[in-house]
Amino acid sequence: MSYIQAENLIKQYGAGEAAVTAVGGMSFRIKMGEFVAVMGESGSGKSTLLTMMGALNTPTSGEYSVDGLEVYELGQDQRADFRREFLGFVFQSFHLVTYLTVLENVMLPLVTVKTNGRTKRAMAEDALSRVGLDGKAHRLPGQISGGEQERVAIARAIVNEPPILLADEPSGNLDTKTSREVMDLLRSLNEDGMTIVMVTHSPECAGYARRLLRISDGLLVEDIPINGSAINLECWSSGVME
Amino acid sequence: MTLKDIALRNLRRRKAKASFVLAGLLIAVSTAVALLGLIEAMNRDIQQKLEEYGANILIVPRTENLTLTYGGLSLGGVSFEMEEIRQADLVRVKAIKNAANVAAMGPTVLGAVKVKDHKVLLAGVDFQATKILKPWWQVAGTAPSDFGVLLGSEAARILALKTGDHFKVSGSNLEVSGVLVATGSQDDQLVFTRLDTAQSLLKKEGLVSMVEVAALCNACPIEEMVRQISVALPDTKVMAIQQVVQTRMETLDYFRKFSYGVTAVLVLVGSLVVLVTMMGSVRERTSEIGIFRAMGFRRSHVIRIVLLEAGIMSALAGVLGYLVGFGSTKVALPLLTGGNGMVVTFDPVLAAGAFVTAIIMGLASSVYPALLAARIDPTDALRTL
Numbered sequence: 001m002s003y004i005q006a007e008n009l010i011k012q013y014g015a016g017e018a019a020v021t022a023v024g025g026m027s028f029r030i031k032m033g034e035f036v037a038v039m040g041e042s043g044s045g046k047s048t049l050l051t052m053m054g055a056l057n058t059p060t061s062g063e064y065s066v067d068g069l070e071v072y073e074l075g076q077d078q079r080a081d082f083r084r085e086f087l088g089f090v091f092q093s094f095h096l097v098t099y100l101t102v103l104e105n106v107m108l109p110l111v112t113v114k115t116n117g118r119t120k121r122a123m124a125e126d127a128l129s130r131v132g133l134d135g136k137a138h139r140l141p142g143q144i145s146g147g148e149q150e151r152v153a154i155a156r157a158i159v160n161e162p163p164i165l166l167a168d169e170p171s172g173n174l175d176t177k178t179s180r181e182v183m184d185l186l187r188s189l190n191e192d193g194m195t196i197v198m199v200t201h202s203p204e205c206a207g208y209a210r211r212l213l214r215i216s217d218g219l220l221v222e223d224i225p226i227n228g229s230a231i232n233l234e235c236w237s238s239g240v241m242e
Numbered sequence: 243m244t245l246k247d248i249a250l251r252n253l254r255r256r257k258a259k260a261s262f263v264l265a266g267l268l269i270a271v272s273t274a275v276a277l278l279g280l281i282e283a284m285n286r287d288i289q290q291k292l293e294e295y296g297a298n299i300l301i302v303p304r305t306e307n308l309t310l311t312y313g314g315l316s317l318g319g320v321s322f323e324m325e326e327i328r329q330a331d332l333v334r335v336k337a338i339k340n341a342a343n344v345a346a347m348g349p350t351v352l353g354a355v356k357v358k359d360h361k362v363l364l365a366g367v368d369f370q371a372t373k374i375l376k377p378w379w380q381v382a383g384t385a386p387s388d389f390g391v392l393l394g395s396e397a398a399r400i401l402a403l404k405t406g407d408h409f410k411v412s413g414s415n416l417e418v419s420g421v422l423v424a425t426g427s428q429d430d431q432l433v434f435t436r437l438d439t440a441q442s443l444l445k446k447e448g449l450v451s452m453v454e455v456a457a458l459c460n461a462c463p464i465e466e467m468v469r470q471i472s473v474a475l476p477d478t479k480v481m482a483i484q485q486v487v488q489t490r491m492e493t494l495d496y497f498r499k500f501s502y503g504v505t506a507v508l509v510l511v512g513s514l515v516v517l518v519t520m521m522g523s524v525r526e527r528t529s530e531i532g533i534f535r536a537m538g539f540r541r542s543h544v545i546r547i548v549l550l551e552a553g554i555m556s557a558l559a560g561v562l563g564y565l566v567g568f569g570s571t572k573v574a575l576p577l578l579t580g581g582n583g584m585v586v587t588f589d590p591v592l593a594a595g596a597f598v599t600a601i602i603m604g605l606a607s608s609v610y611p612a613l614l615a616a617r618i619d620p621t622d623a624l625r626t627l
Contacts, residue, residue: 051624056535056620056621057620057621076541077540077541080535080538080539080540080541080543081538081540083535083537083538089536091533091624095529095533095624097530097533098255099251100248100251104243104247108243108533108534110243111248111543112245112538112539112540117243117244121243156537
């Protein structure tokens, strides 16, 4: 069985007395194919954890492996290759490259892949088709709606069919209806076998996951399975959530 | 979709910044092209002028005697044995390394003859070569044919001869085909005839007394030409008439050095413009670079995008810079030189040099911004999103 495994991950910024601990020692194991929601208050270390899982942010200490591969023992170039082959990112606020068309944005992860242009284009068109954006390939990001931009971001994340998708507040800037559509899409991808780790503030969105990691002050305080329904806000009556 | 496409799209999006880079490179390249084009035009002009100045190297027989003339005065009655150069040996001059720089070679045979009870110096010359060697000669009459002579103005006066007159030398009947307009030189005293005619009259077949050479070698020192000819003709004494050439060369050399200095400053300023603009561009694109890195771009890919952008702009600046510089020289040259006939022509070496210089400038100035871009921490970059 393949796992994403974190062992006492610590991330501190600064040094000495001025050091700030963003992640204070987290250990967890995620099975491939899981859909995990990560929740916590602002500044709890969710995004730092996600960037460490995305091989973008070297932990101060601890171990992190994917499918047995010790990610932070890899060199910079190998980490870039790892991101390209294993990970898809969906950022908060979509983060599309404004001067590239929808199709070109989706093709970005394929730019450095040694495949011919026609194949890359077909893969990008297929990804756009999967998120329901067939007809908007040649528009610029500024010419489509927020929901559509989020779909483009998802299409870009899945275009090279990575086994893991890391999503940071994928519905953060969307209305309720569009949020649901996006979450349905993520669930569908998970049902197709993609591992999804999603940082969210939204209990409703977290309800789409099968497992919840709750973080507070850089520590993992809860790791529970959830049954696929929206999490009762009362769960957070302790005031952990904003 | 390739790295090149990303670079091109970005250039199209950031037109103002791209134009700034282009302007920085273009000004440097076009000014360099204009200055170097001007030097080249002046070079050609000097070559042409050198031709007009005539002979600048003199080959005479090696002798152990001292010359008994000073300030144009000769001690009459004193003579010494004069050695000669074998005419056949002169072909060796055509085989020297800088033979292509020899514009004309004029062998001359000299000897005293008696004309109408006067002793005069008869000079046998190659009149074709003399046209180049002594372009200031003006002849009243025509160039001599067989047994024809050209009289120096003083010789004509003293001998009381004019065009069409005949006189005898060593039993041969000679005809005056023309008289030289006064030159103010020793040529005024001489009687000129064809080289073979003079050799025959003086009984010096196959021999010459001296050789005048017009060497057009503005890229190499005249001393080098002298050295090469000396090696080719070891039994002769080769002398350079240096003054005119050297003065011209020195003037051009000063201008050349000045132009190189100006070009270097402009290249430096242009490079700084590119550096600052590219740094600004990289800083503006921090978030975008973060996205690229998250998508699996290696640092080298980011470097390549920045350098591709710089390379595209540099190539464009190289081509446009040459055209603008070439055009400027073409327009400015008549104004600067008062239309004295200097021309600027397409120089493929200068064009290639401009192109390569622009690319080297653009790329070298963009290396640091590219490295900065590659070193951007993707986490920091994504935080700016």
